[in-house]
Amino acid sequence: MIEELRQSCxxxxxxxxxxxxxxxxxxxPEGPVYPIFVTKPDDADKIVWNRQCYANLTTYLTxxxxxxxxxxxxxxxxxxxxxxxxxxxxxxxxxATVYVIGLACDGVGEPDLAGKCRVCEVHMPxxxxxxxxTAAEEQHDSQERYAAVEEFMKKSPEERMAFWKQExxxxxxxxxxxxxxPLCYCNQCIVDKNRPVVIDTSASLKGNFAWNITRAFHLAxxxxxxxxxxxxxxxxxxxxxxxxxxxxxxxxxxxxxxxxDPETPPVIGxxxxxxxxxxxx
Amino acid sequence: xxETEKTEFEPKIVAYVCNWCTYLGADLAGTNRLEYPxxxxxVRLPCTxxxxxxxxxxxxxxxxxxxxVSGCHPxxxxxxxxxxxxxxxxxxxxDLLETxxxxxxxxxxxxxxxxxxxxxxxxxxxxxxxARQLGPYRAYREICx
Numbered sequence: 508m509i510e511e512l513r514q515s516c517x518x519x520x521x522x523x524x525x526x527x528x529x530x531x532x533x534x535x536p537e538g539p540v541y542p543i544f545v546t547k548p549d550d551a552d553k554i555v556w557n558r559q560c561y562a563n564l565t566t567y568l569t570x571x572x573x574x575x576x577x578x579x580x581x582x583x584x585x586x587x588x589x590x591x592x593x594x595x596x597x598x599x600x601x602x603a604t605v606y607v608i609g610l611a612c613d614g615v616g617e618p619d620l621a622g623k624c625r626v627c628e629v630h631m632p633x634x635x636x637x638x639x640x641t642a643a644e645e646q647h648d649s650q651e652r653y654a655a656v657e658e659f660m661k662k663s664p665e666e667r668m669a670f671w672k673q674e675x676x677x678x679x680x681x682x683x684x685x686x687x688x689p690l691c692y693c694n695q696c697i698v699d700k701n702r703p704v705v706i707d708t709s710a711s712l713k714g715n716f717a718w719n720i721t722r723a724f725h726l727a728x729x730x731x732x733x734x735x736x737x738x739x740x741x742x743x744x745x746x747x748x749x750x751x752x753x754x755x756x757x758x759x760x761x762x763x764x765x766x767x768d769p770e771t772p773p774v775i776g777x778x779x780x781x782x783x784x785x786x787x788x
Numbered sequence: 789x790x791e792t793e794k795t796e797f798e799p800k801i802v803a804y805v806c807n808w809c810t811y812l813g814a815d816l817a818g819t820n821r822l823e824y825p826x827x828x829x830x831v832r833l834p835c836t837x838x839x840x841x842x843x844x845x846x847x848x849x850x851x852x853x854x855x856x857v858s859g860c861h862p863x864x865x866x867x868x869x870x871x872x873x874x875x876x877x878x879x880x881x882x883d884l885l886e887t888x889x890x891x892x893x894x895x896x897x898x899x900x901x902x903x904x905x906x907x908x909x910x911x912x913x914x915x916x917x918x919a920r921q922l923g924p925y926r927a928y929r930e931i932c933x
Contacts, residue, residue, distance in 0.1 A: 656887070660886075660887065666889070667888065668889030671889060713933075717849065720841075721841075721845075727884070748887070752883060752887035753880055753883065753884055755883075756879070756884070757880060760880070760883075761876070775877065780872065782875055783879065786879070
């Protein structure tokens with residue numbers, strides 16, 4: 508599979524179909540996998556694909572440095588392909604300028620599977636130009652999808668509040684969650700706006716609550732659950748739990764799952780006159 | 789005034805209302821000489837679609853005990869669909885707050901038209917009573933200390 512992948516990337520660069528391939532690289536077989544941007548055909552051999560390839564590379568597609576390079580090719584796993592769909596729906600990526608190489612994926616994470624992969628339903632990426640490799644059939648157990656949220660919701664509101672207090676106390680406001688998220692592409696983030704200050708920028712509990720609520724809600728009905736925010740968080744805050752609770756809400760109330768189908772209009776930005784309103788007096 | 793009356797808890801309520809319906813509803817309540825509790829601080833915004841969830845958080849940060857969001861009935865939006873968009877957003881936002889453990893009894897949503905001055909007065913009276921019963925919203929205030 509890896510040879511096939513390197514071959515096709517080399518070919519894309521050689522015949523000028525693309526100017527850059529956004530891929531995974533690794534300098535030391537024992538070391539970490541990191542994103543690489545291959546511009547020379549000979550460098551295609553540096554591309555790797557293994558169970559350490561956590562990163563969602565689609566986050567680089569919206570960067571001006573990458574856009575400046577012209578046409579690009581990108582490696583996506585099933586989950587990453589979903590965020591690509593959202594980016595396209597939101598007019599952030601011109602699909603005609605991106606060649607998408609899908610990677611059949613049985614899940615990442617060593618020795619244990621990553622949390623998101625245990626409930627994965629997209630082993631084979633959708634809406635790609637080419638898929639490399641084969642993957643095992645995924646299990647479609649919709650019960651499992653939000654198991655973590657449902658378990659968490661069994662706690663009382665006071666317990667939940669106490670839990671988040673404990674979590675957000677550790678937040679250092681490094682904004683790594685924002686930096687890594689493929690869907691946090693605003694040129695100026697609301698937290699960086701200071702006229703007026705919307706969100707307290709100090710790493711106080713007050714600011715941390717406001718920031719984390721804002722981050723989660725700005726991804727409402729958009730987050731595809733790639734889990735990158737949780738992976739990069741230096742404080743180990745379980746941000747995916749918040750994202751999953753919103754994803755669950757979008758599915759329960761509007762039967763919508765982000766990035767699953769490019770044809771379905773996004774949940775935020777559209778409406779239905781028949782939407783439920785049992786909470787409105 | 790007796791000592792007990794002085795220390796009695798008076799809730800602070802922030803109401804984010806739309807310019808075209810609820811604000812005029814409140815106005816009508818005033819011109820009709822309908823009484824409603826002065827605990828409510830009305831903030832007028834162009835449309836419910838404009839009401840950012842950060843405003844709600846901000847209100848709690850500043851010590852509000854209850855927040856009200858109110859605008860035009862479905863179909864009556866001055867901007868055609870602002871309230872429909874808002875409705876979707878609040879559905880999701882309420883679920884997020886629930887996950888966070890924030891008390892949903894502290895946030896109320898309503899459709900109040902420009903003709904419903906009575907509904908406005910009754911609604912405010914009702915939620916002020918609820919706010920009195922619930923007491924000060926200490927949980928969020930502790931976060932902001």
